[in-house]
Amino acid sequence: MADNKFAAYLCAGCGLGEVLDFETLEKVAKREGKMQVIKRHDFLCSAEGVQTIRDDIANEGVTHVLIGACSRRAKTDAFDFPQTPMARANLREGVLWVVAPGTDHDEVRQEMADDYIRMGCAELKKMAVPAGNPDCASNKRILVVGGGMTGLTAAIEAAETGYEVLLVEKQAQLGGWAAKLHKRVPFREPYAEPQDTGLAELIARVEAHPKIGVHLASTLAETAGAPGRFAVKIATESGAVTQETVGAIIQASGFSTYDLAKLPELGGGLPGVVDQAGLEQLAKAADGGAIQRADGQAVNSVVFVQCAGQRDETGTHLPYCSGHCCATSVKQAMYFKDANPDVDTVVLYTDLRMPGMGEDFYRSAQTKGVIFTKGKVSTVTAAGSGCNVNFRDLILNEEVTLGADLVVLATGQVPNSGVNIDLVVELATEEQASGDQAPAEATPVATPVDLPPSILNLTYRQGPDLPQLKAGLTDSHFICFPYETRRTGIYAAGPVRRPMDMLQATDDATGAALKAIQAVENAALGRAAHPRSGDLSYPIVRLEGCTQCKRCTVECPFGAIDEDERRFPVFNESRCRRCGTCMGACPVRVISFENYSVDTVGSQIKSLDMPDEFSERPRILLLACENDAYPALDMAGLSRTLYSAFVRAIPVRCLGSVNTIWITDALNSGWDGVMLMGCKRGDDYQCHFVKGSELAHYRLSKIDDTLKQLSLETERVASYEVAITDSQRVAALINDYAETIKRIGMSPMKGFN
Structure with missing residues (x-):
């Protein structure tokens, strides 16, 4: 000093x-x-x-x-x-x-x-x-897991940028679902006819590219390490294992179709009922000619049933819309009309979703004679050699039965995400015994039967695959960082992270490739990845003060902290996002960053010239997330939106980094109130660090006990969820809270300072 x-x-x-x-x-x-x-x-x-x-x-x-x-x-x-x-x-x-x-x-x-x-x-x-990450790793090769349209696009995009790529595909050939398609929905002008998939040309480019190595009939037996130095074991069907080192990973493992057997009420299992994937097989076999059923029967009438086992509010089937299905049914209806205009084709829908230039495609199908009927299907039953489709016509509001030689169910996409950690673990109750720790990450304790095969086989303590959302989709920040998962340096692309069509999947693959490139470059320089991209700080821990409580290891949303044989935390800086969640979790405050620590914030809290209790000039501390809340405050200023001059705002990296000692110190120092503003939490979270707002909310649920011990009103600490666009709302929240403090009065703790 x-x-x-x-x-x-x-x-x-x-x-x-x-x-x-x-x-x-x-x-x-x-x-x-x-x-x-x-x-x-x-x-x-x-x-x-x-x-x-x-x-x-x-x-x-x-x-x-x-x-x-x-x-x-x-x-x-x-x-x-x-x-x-x-x-x-x-x-x-x-x-x-x-x-x-x-x-x-x-x-x-x-x-x-x-x-x-x-x-x-x-x-x-x-x-x-910040001195920078002392454990830099410089491998810049990118691993792509999955050889479908998404994986192939990611591989060629990364390779064309100059980076080496390893592509691993579990099948004996490349192509994935795209190889099973007769045609694709149009993705370029004139948007009127089904188009060739373009897959053969893409595969040829990948196989001929000097920077792309392809492993067919292979899977990942193990994935360890961190950005810049992932160690992966690639196993073939013959049992041979090859070990490779890569800098970043793109998971493009695609999807499976929803099981027809789960839809007996819609005719699943009947010879005259297929899903959209099944119809593509029939269309490929026909190769432009008349499409026949698998049993050889001619098809003179076909009904397409949309949202089959999708958008289900009962919890029995898929809760989401798979996005591509409406356009796919329009495309498949054209297969029949192009081969034989006399085939009756009816598309039954509740909502027809045709984004982008899909309206032109829809109009083209109408011109060809495809009939679109707004109806809700109740059952599909056998009727002779064909089927009866029973539905309520939503326009005429009456029950209708429609006969068909073939019924095509739009069953939707089920992501190939691997093992869902929520099914194979239970919360680590040992760490929660004190009642202070939030259930951020689980600890593996058991492996039930009937699990899907793991995709990545991660050696992380948090589980073998990427965290998933409730629907099984790979967890990624759907607003700000769509490809980025909770495992730093591992990116999800294509239908594994959300349902999408082929065009969206290729765009997704390009974005994921760019993020993987950013990850390897940052790792080589010892810098953080998103959202604090370029940050050279990293966690520093004073092990002599550590109580081995494991809160940091359990609460880290990104699997960046392990434990050594003595149960002390081991920080994997390359995986770290620099959110500070570990710092907020530590009860003895031994974790810090060079430029952001318990002391940098705590010293600000204690630095004020605190007015006495008779001044009628309260002091309100506002701890504002730097990603949403603090920008909203700035925009309030830019728009000249006025708020109370009694507030003092301190930006924090994430509400997850808020250590409760800051709140205790503020109250002890005579602050009249403490506000916390962070991102939205929950299933549709907007927290840039995924779990930060959730963790802060959990920790704050224990603050009431502290307030009672200090004989203070519970209103003196308040937490709010705000978005970056809430410039008017944050000002209103501050003003309302200032009125609350005025109502309950100045803090009695001022007299002790």
Whole structure:
């Protein structure tokens, strides 16, 4: 610390100098913040202002920099000093633009600005430059698991970018489901006719590419390691095993069709009933001629039943729509009309979903004579050599029976996700005995029968395959990071992560390939992957203070922490997303990052000039997730949406990183209330770190006991779910909470400080 030189640079631009008392700000930075260099500039983000800072770093020995100006999310290119710890005091979006102008507010606005300078100085004193991951791994080869349209596209896209690719396919030939199709739904102009799949050309490109190695009739026997150094064992049907090292993995294991046998009410098992995959086989056999049933019977009438075993609200069948089925039925109806216009073709649907240019395709089918009827099918029964389809016509509101030689059921996609960890584990009750730990990840304890084969065979303590959603789809952040799973460096693409058609799957494959490339490049530089891409910090643990409680290992959403033989945590930095969940989980606070720790936030909480209990000027601490809540606060400032000047916002990497000691310290220090704002949790979560908001909610459920011990009202701690677009709502939440504090009164803890 003696060799460090701390400097504060204050910007008077954007109207700050016209409203705030900069002489007071400078005094706060010097006397309370102990800044050794203090400079004011009219436009700090200008080339001249930035050069002033660079010159002081280079020539004056400045080692730590505080920027008192705009939000930390603004001017990041200008204020870029990679080898210098830097803190930001948000005076523009966080003070100037959110406190009403006028003399009545001048004093509280100045207090707000003074506090943000105090907080910035306190944070800066606890920061260091991240040294980077000491365990870098430089393998940049990409493994693609699955040789269907998705896997082939991912492989060729990565290889064409210059990266080596290993492609593993469990079948003896490439192609997957695409190889079973007669034609595909059109994906280019004129969108009027079924088109060739293009699979043969794609396979030829893959097999001829010098950077792609193909393993057919092979599976993954074991996957270990981390980004940049995954060790995989590839097993063939003959039993031979090859070990390879790769930098990132793309799981493109595709889907299976929903089992017809589970739909006896819709004729599953009858000779005149097939699913869409079965019809493709018949169409391929016909090769453009008249399509016959498998028993050789001619087809003069065919009925397509949409949503067969899909969009089911009872929990018996698939709860979701498989997306492609409507367009696929239109395509297959055209098979019959193109071969013989006299074949009666009827598509029964409740909702016909034709995204993109599908409307043109639908109109083309109508022109060919395909009939579309809005109806809800109840049963399909045998009738002579054919079938009767019984349904309620939703337009005429009457029961109708329609005869058909062939019935085609749109049964939907079931992802080939491997083993669902929820079926093979039970929660680790030992760690939850104290009642403080959330059930973030489970510990394998048993293996029931009738499990699907594992796809990846991961050696992770959390299970052999990627975490799944309730429907069995591979868990990935569907809004912000669609390909990214909870296993860093492993990406899901195609129908394994959500139902989709062939065009969507190829787009998905391209995105996953790009993310895999980003992962191997970051791993080689020791940097974090998404969403803190490029972050060089990583967890540091003081093992001498560790109590071996295992909360960090269990709560880490990404499987980045294992245990050694003494049960101490072992951090796998390459898997780490730098969310800080482990830091929030640690009861003895021995886990930290160089630039983000219990101390960097805790020192800010304790740095304020706390008004006494008679001032009627409460202080409300707001811990805001940097991914959604803090940007929403910034946008509130940009739109000049006013909120209470009694709030002090501290951005946190994720609500999962919030250590309850911060809340206890705040209450003990006289803060009148604590607000937490994070992303939406639950099945349709929006948390960038998947489990952060859920974990924070669980931990906060225990705060009431602390409040009661301190004889404080439970309203003094509140948690909210917000989205990045909630700029108006966050301001309203702050103002409403300020009214709540006004109603219950100032904290009695102020008298003890």
